[in-house]
Amino acid sequence: MSDLTLTFDPGSSLxxxxxxxxDGRPRLLLIEPEVIELSLRSIDAHLRTRGSLGITRPEDDVxxxxxxxQQCQVVGYLARQFLAAVRMNEVKYERALYKVLAAVGAxxxxxDLPRKFSIAISALLPYGEYQNAQxxxxxxxxxxxxxxxxxxxxxxxxxxxxxRPEGGGLAMARVMQNGAEWFQQQTLTVxxxxxxxxxxxxxxxxxxxxxxxxxxxxxQLVDKVLNCTSGQSADSLTSAIYSIGNQIALDNPQLQHLxxxxxxxxxxxSTPTEQRLEREQIVTAILTAREEYWSRLQxxxxxxxxxxxxxxxxxxxxxxxxxxxEKYFNRTPTYWGTDFQQWAFLENWFKKVL
Numbered sequence: 001m002s003d004l005t006l007t008f009d010p011g012s013s014l015x016x017x018x019x020x021x022x023d024g025r026p027r028l029l030l031i032e033p034e035v036i037e038l039s040l041r042s043i044d045a046h047l048r049t050r051g052s053l054g055i056t057r058p059e060d061d062v063x064x065x066x067x068x069x070q071q072c073q074v075v076g077y078l079a080r081q082f083l084a085a086v087r088m089n090e091v092k093y094e095r096a097l098y099k100v101l102a103a104v105g106a107x108x109x110x111x112d113l114p115r116k117f118s119i120a121i122s123a124l125l126p127y128g129e130y131q132n133a134q135x136x137x138x139x140x141x142x143x144x145x146x147x148x149x150x151x152x153x154x155x156x157x158x159x160x161x162x163x164r165p166e167g168g169g170l171a172m173a174r175v176m177q178n179g180a181e182w183f184q185q186q187t188l189t190v191x192x193x194x195x196x197x198x199x200x201x202x203x204x205x206x207x208x209x210x211x212x213x214x215x216x217x218x219x220q221l222v223d224k225v226l227n228c229t230s231g232q233s234a235d236s237l238t239s240a241i242y243s244i245g246n247q248i249a250l251d252n253p254q255l256q257h258l259x260x261x262x263x264x265x266x267x268x269x270s271t272p273t274e275q276r277l278e279r280e281q282i283v284t285a286i287l288t289a290r291e292e293y294w295s296r297l298q299x300x301x302x303x304x305x306x307x308x309x310x311x312x313x314x315x316x317x318x319x320x321x322x323x324x325x326e327k328y329f330n331r332t333p334t335y336w337g338t339d340f341q342q343w344a345f346l347e348n349w350f351k352k353v354l
Contacts, residue, residue: 002159003117004107009124010096017103021111029103031059034079035095037071038063058106058150064098065148075102092129092196093136100140104156105149115152119144120160124169126192127199128213133163165211167192167201170312170337180206186309190337193315195219195238198297200304214300216293218242218317224289229282232258241286242320248286250279258282294324301328312337
């Protein structure tokens, strides 16, 4: 029996971890997606500059060093302070390795665990990267057994590992609700709309028939708005656009806040007239980007989807496009799933394996 059981979703906007210790109570840990490689000299300078001021959570102050490297990997919130970028063109498992190491180290310090123990990990990957599961496992096994987290040496044995494609857990959750016979009579599709990409799993007569991943993630919409406006950051735009939803109007409080709190390194519009012009620019950019984003997604759906008996929809970007998706699937039974439903299935299944 492993000392720690961990379920990991390497999301592009936030990496999500649910973990269990001996008491069996699930706990949630969230880590920002940025990862940057820095020298030990940079970390030492950061520690000297910060001094003893403040009390930070381990997951907000992550630097780690693998045994085969002279460099440090800085992860999450701290990496954001070093202006690290989220690299959308990289495969998830390469960066996910460091996020898992960061999560495990943070859990060790949070819960005051011994520095040597065993762990069982289950993970989700987009279907397009699911073939990398074995390589991901190899890297985890190799690096967990000897690495440094915030200056502390950890030695962790990877006792069990399981990887599933994103969306597979939602399909199996429906099987548990309706039975295997029902599943064998369906043409069922799971759609996962994420920040980095969008994935499709198509099940016919009880087995996976088609899997596909496109790079049409929510970041495409954000990037379009970013390129059509000035002085905004991707982080602030992502949050504002999502919060605004389809209420895209000049007097939307989120939009007004976006104009007034733009990053300090940019000059702010000082007069009401200039602020209104800037809001008009942002509104036009969001309307155009949203229309283009949905048009491209709709074209992908038209290409990929046959007639289906049920569609399962999940992901943050799906909620943003709720009205468009409901209209698109108005003649198809639609089930809106959640990350937690998928995690619940994955965790329960993993416990049976163990």
